[in-house]
Amino acid sequence: MRTRLLRTLPILLFSLLLAGCQLNPFAKKAGIQITSHPDANVVINGKSVGKTPYYAENTDAGSATIQMTAIDSGQSWEGKVNLVSGTLTTVHREFGATPDKSHSYSLSFEKLANSKDSSISIISLPPNATASIDGKPAGFTPLTSDVNPGPHVFSFTAPGYQDKIVNAALQEGYRLVLNLTMATMDALPEPEPTATPSADLAPALKPTTTTVTPLPKQASSSATMATPYVEILSTPTGWLRVRETASVGATELAKVNPGDKFPYKETTATGWYNIEYLSGSWGYVSSTYAKLIK
Numbered sequence: 001m002r003t004r005l006l007r008t009l010p011i012l013l014f015s016l017l018l019a020g021c022q023l024n025p026f027a028k029k030a031g032i033q034i035t036s037h038p039d040a041n042v043v044i045n046g047k048s049v050g051k052t053p054y055y056a057e058n059t060d061a062g063s064a065t066i067q068m069t070a071i072d073s074g075q076s077w078e079g080k081v082n083l084v085s086g087t088l089t090t091v092h093r094e095f096g097a098t099p100d101k102s103h104s105y106s107l108s109f110e111k112l113a114n115s116k117d118s119s120i121s122i123i124s125l126p127p128n129a130t131a132s133i134d135g136k137p138a139g140f141t142p143l144t145s146d147v148n149p150g151p152h153v154f155s156f157t158a159p160g161y162q163d164k165i166v167n168a169a170l171q172e173g174y175r176l177v178l179n180l181t182m183a184t185m186d187a188l189p190e191p192e193p194t195a196t197p198s199a200d201l202a203p204a205l206k207p208t209t210t211t212v213t214p215l216p217k218q219a220s221s222s223a224t225m226a227t228p229y230v231e232i233l234s235t236p237t238g239w240l241r242v243r244e245t246a247s248v249g250a251t252e253l254a255k256v257n258p259g260d261k262f263p264y265k266e267t268t269a270t271g272w273y274n275i276e277y278l279s280g281s282w283g284y285v286s287s288t289y290a291k292l293i294k
Helices: 002-016
Strands: 030-039 040-044 045-050 054-058 061-069 076-083 089-094 105-113 118-125 131-135 136-140 141-144 152-157 166-172 174-180 228-233 242-244 250-258 261-265 272-278 283-286 290-292
Touching: 030 040, 030 061, 030 076, 030 136, 045 054, 076 089, 076 105, 105 166, 118 131, 118 152, 118 166, 136 228, 152 250, 166 174, 242 272, 250 272, 261 290
Parallel strands: 030 089, 118 174
Antiparallel strands: 030 054, 040 045, 040 061, 061 076, 089 105, 105 174, 118 141, 131 136, 131 152, 152 166, 228 261, 228 290, 242 250, 242 283, 261 272, 272 283
16 A cells, blocks of 8 residues: 555646645655756755756755756855645746846745644745735735635736746645745836736836737627637736737737637646637737636
8 A cells, every 4th residue: 555655646746746735644754846947956955956857755844945056057046945744845946147037936834723724925025015816916025814725826016026926726724835036127118008017917028119909809709619718807908918928028929808718728837828819829818817718
């Protein structure tokens, strides 16, 4: 029975990566997942363990210092996490051209006294970032809030910084600790209408002279659209950007309108929907202002 459990556990853990989910409740060790883009060499508590993506399910519980050094640029980053027995801790770093253009996050757990409670504690750099949970304002960082168990979308904005989205799942009996670093924005962003920023309504990272106007209102309705499909929700600007890749810094392909419905292909780990916004043309929209209909 024990041999079967040990063979099954890696498969279960793979399905939970980057979701911040609880591991096998009988595990006495802690799990850790470390990823980066581009690849980086990894050192844990002063010991070299290889390069990203790195994964281990038999790590000793306790405080751990994570160091990553990008293989191509030599840029380094260091952070601390608390590894808890029976849970998976995830760490991700996006190495930009310079440290201030880089961003990262870590997801770890703290055991709560009441096994039925669940909450999240958020720490950000910069502090006083505006936080939203599932599209609803939650306050300014640092903050701690009771949140129902299950998957959630956490969005962050701050003046002078690129917006950031983190998808994570909360578990009963645990506080999820989200520690994030945001990347600074370029000095001359593309001008935008005045509105509360969101993950996909932020100014583009590079100025551009290309003007992208909203597509004509789509005539498709839920009665004729085959599931699964994505429906665009209301936005402060009255439209939503379609990006070439699943990133707020990616090239803008089009603007789509609230109420439009589009064929759907997949959802990325960072909360973007891949849609066919024109016949034969595919792009990505943020799930903050879109809904997947199955």
